Structure formats: structure tokens, C-alpha cells
Amino acid sequence: MTLSITDVTKRYKIRVTGGQVNALNGVTIKLSVKETLGIVGESGCGKSTLARIIVGLEQPTTGTVTWDSQSIFDKAKNMISSKHSKIQLVFQDPYSSLNPRQKIGDSIAEVLKVHKLVAKQAISDRIGELLTEVGISQELAHRYPHQLSGGQRQRVSIARALASQPDLLVLDEPVSALDVSVRAEVMNLLIDLRERLGLTYIFISHDLSMIRHISDHIAVMYLGRIVETGPWEAVLENPRHPYTRALISAMPDHTVVGSTTYQAPLSGEVPDPAAMPTGCAFHQRCPIAVPSCSVNTQDLRTIEPRHQIACQEVK
């Protein structure tokens, strides 16, 4: 089984101005089963739009997404295909993704009923199984989300995502809203589940340290494009794209203490996706840009096996 995202673009029309936002500009990703792809980028880079397209919550403007050679979105029927229950999304904030008036157990039961996954009399057993799977007590099935801690709530959303026995989990900033001391637990759980259930992950985050910890492959996104991708060691230990380098050096590192020579690696801000720069979208902030960068669109090219960058200036 493979996830194939081919040349996906997503444009949103802006009604007021008549303009458009280019959220994704030709994204291509291939991911094999049981692998984890980490997608890193700052706000507006399109990582969450991509997540929503992969799970079928949005349609791409152009391009295709297939899982196990079947399209996620069934164009003929104008609906998401039966494949989609095999792909599940876990959101950043479990407090907003769980219904506050629904008990934890009921919220998992809903998934089991909608997809007719188990017989009625087996539902409560299955809820118990799922809660055990994510390491929380079955008693919590009778609680409401507000009675749980942040870490427990995120475990519940993971349990809910696992209810349909998915092959692929799209995790959109799954630990970013959690307290520092709880993050490690949830990361460990995700790694355990991946091994135990043979899951494939797309792990989306702005936090490079978490991406680094869990990913087999990494894709770095900037303004709707992948600017660098490859095995995690290649991308993080030997980053080649100037944006990846800047991102790595901007990550606060608790193991480097007392060096008070703060240097911002990049000047300026991410341009407005509704007014995309010409040529390479990064050229205005890029430390190595030359005049032609504002003209030439940069496509990914292979610089070493499986390691690709979209930059003409890196040899």
C-alpha cells in the first residue's frame, strides 16, 4: 500500500477582493505503508490544508490523492470513497475536536455506529478495548471531556481515530497543545501504536524536535510547496535548502545554554499567500538569493538518493 499525492494544488477564492489564495502549489508525496512522514513548516505553509485533503475533508483544486491505488475522493460519485475510514485525522486541540456534551464512551461509540464497525452488543467491549489501547482506564468512558486532562483527551481522540481500524493516521500538531511533561507520553504512545498496529503516519508539526523524533522521512514546506524532502537524517543532519537551514537554526534548543548571541537567521516575514512572490516564493527572505530567483520557479530536484530540494543556487 502506498499513499500517493500527485501534483496537488488548492486554491481558495476570496469573495471580497476577487483574488485567490494559493494554499498548495503542486505538492507531490509518496509514502509507503508503515512509514512516517513528518511535514514541517510555519503558519500558512499549507500543511493543515494538505492534511484535510489527505483525509478527504477538502478536495484538491487539481491533482490526485490515492491510498492503496484508490482515489480518496470519488469524482464520479462526488463523495469521499469508502477508503476514507482507513484514513483518520487527529487534531491539535482535543478540546475542540471532542463534543463537550458527549461522554467519552459515546463519542467513540458514534464512530463505531456510523461506520457499522461492530455489532450493537459488542460496542461497549470495543470502547473498552480502544481505551486500553491508548493507555487510559475504561472507567473514563463515563466521563465528559472537561473532566479529563489534556493528555487524556488527546488519547481519547487517538482512540476515536483508531475505532475504524485505520491504516493511515494524519496527525496535525498532535502534541502542540499539551503541557511539556505530557508531550513525551503521547509521543511514546504514538510510536508504540505505530509498531503494534502497523500504522502509517503523516505527522504535521511546526516543532522540528518532535518531527525529528518520530519521522522516517521529512518534507519541509514553505508557502504551499515542498522545498526539501528526504530521509530524516539527510534533511536534518545535512540540510541543503536555505529555508530548512534557517528553520533548524531558529529552533530553540535547551541543550545549548547561555549563548546569548541571538541571531535571527531570516529577516522579513512569510509573504501573503494571496499575493505570492514570483519565481521562488522564498527569494525575498533568502540569504543566498540571486536576481534570477525572482523569476525562475523552483521545482524539486534530486541531489542525492531520495533527497530533493527546490533551489537552483545549491549545487
Place this chain on the structure above:
Amino acid sequence: MTNPLISISNVTISTTDDDRTLVNSVSFDIAPGEAVGVVGESGSGKTLTALSLLGLLPRGVHVTSGSIIYNGNDLLLADREKLRTIRGNEIAMIYQDPMTALNPVMKLGVQLIEVIESHDGDSSSATERVMTAFAEVGIPDPKRAYESYPHEFSGGMRQRVMIAMALILSPQLLIADEPTTALDVTIQQQILALVVQERRKRNMSMLWITHDLGVVANLVDRVIVMYAGRVVEIGSVNDVFTNPQHPYTAGLLSSLPKASDINRTRLISIPGIPPKPWTVGNSCAFSPRCERADDKCRSSLPGLSQNSHTLAACFHLMGGGA
């Protein structure tokens, strides 16, 4: 040791309705020109502690005991008028969300002019001062900024405006409550570089509140670690990060992935969650989650005491190190 700029002793903050203790006997000093970081998770009391310095505690909570000595005056006993002159002039604050500090329907220039007028009354050169302040914090077009509304600016630029507003009266102490948490990392780095630069230039003291250990590691001189409303460890940033003595500090640090760990070893997690400060009673608040805890930890409260590295509140220090 030089006289501290501000000296916080035994500050306890409780809810007014049901007298629940949220911050318990917090004490620390900030020296002139010193940067101090307060690290803690949500509910640890770090923000309330900072707000109490300015008399800005939200409705429903109040300081029940302690003192905050600034320039020989106890800020907790100061009247509204006195506090008002200290706020802004002497102690300024920046927040996580700039919209907390900025008025959405007022032009930015006018907002900064207002700060000057309401504090030192000298409005003759106010416009120039605002322009200079905008330029100092790296706003590319100060003239345009002067005529802009907050919504016309990006998050990073609003943060710069808020910093300009906080610095315009040249305060002695800047209190920062997670001002970079909502920003992208490359923008965060720009803001941190700006703060470091301005602090040096002005020899200003700083109290930086954050949950992000990576941010304070390279920003402050000393670190205070808070847990369940109490200070559990204080020390130089180097000692706290390389030789943490409190098991909570050590646990927090080891739960973070390390950029140098090529094998990506399993993260060490701290089981459980922090307790509500008012439920702790006469015991170490961390004891239910602590591997080292014994009966003593569960029946008595360890006070802060000096060890060879830091000041830590624990009966079973981590030890080790040089």
C-alpha cells in the same frame, strides 16, 4: 551582591471566593540588569506571580500575604496612583497576545502617544519619540505604522509594536509573558534577537515567563522553576539546565527530544499530571509523580535549600555533576 531591583518575598495568591491557594510563598529577587526566566506548565502560577508585580491580578484572585519591594516601597501596599506611575515608567509588560495590549480601533501612533501623555505629560516631542521607538524595534516604515490599525499588521509586527510601547518610557524592568509562543519560529527568533539587543542597550532587567525551556536557555541569566504554585528550583541558567537538582526539573528536561540524539531514544515521560495547588497540603506537590518520593515527601513539605548547584525544594536531590 548589589541591591536587588525588586525583591519578592513569600507572595501567596488565593482566590477571593473560596480562598484556594494558587501561588504559595514565592520568593525571588531580580538584580539590576539581570534577566530571570520563570518556567512552568499551565497552572503552575507563573503568570499570576508576574501579574502580581504590577498589581494586575484578575478579578477574583488577590495577594493574601507577602511583600514586593521595589525602590524601598512595598508595591502590595501602594495605592492606585502610585502603581499607575510605576507601571509603564518603571515596570512594563508584554503579553502573548499583542491584542491584549493594543486597542483594535485606535491608530498605533495615537496609542503610543497616549502612553507618553498619560505618564510623563511631555507631549511636545511625542510624535518623534514614537517614530524612533517604532524604528528601534525594527518596524520597516514607522510613518505608515503610525497611521495603521493593529489588524493591518502581522502577528510578529504587532509584537514589535507592543515591545515599542513597553519600552517607550524606558522601564527598569520588562515583564514578558510568553510573548513569542504564538509566533512562528523564524519570527520568534527575530523577536528574541530584538529583546536581547534592547535589553543590553538599556541595561534593563527582565522577567521572562515561558513553558518553553529552549527559549529561556539562551535568553536569561537565572531560571526559576515553578510547580503547582510553588518555586521548586532556582539557579543560574547553566546549573539548572546542566545539573538540575529537583526531580521535576530533571524530568522536564529529559522529556524533551535532544537534537544531538541520533538514535532517537525513547522519551522519558513524567507519569500523571500536576495537581491543583490548593489540594497539595503538607507534602511535596511532585511526590505522586516522583520516582524518588518516600513517606517523608508525602508527609512534609521540603523548603528551598542551597545545594552545590542550585536552590531546590527536595529531600532527594538529583546530585551528580561537577
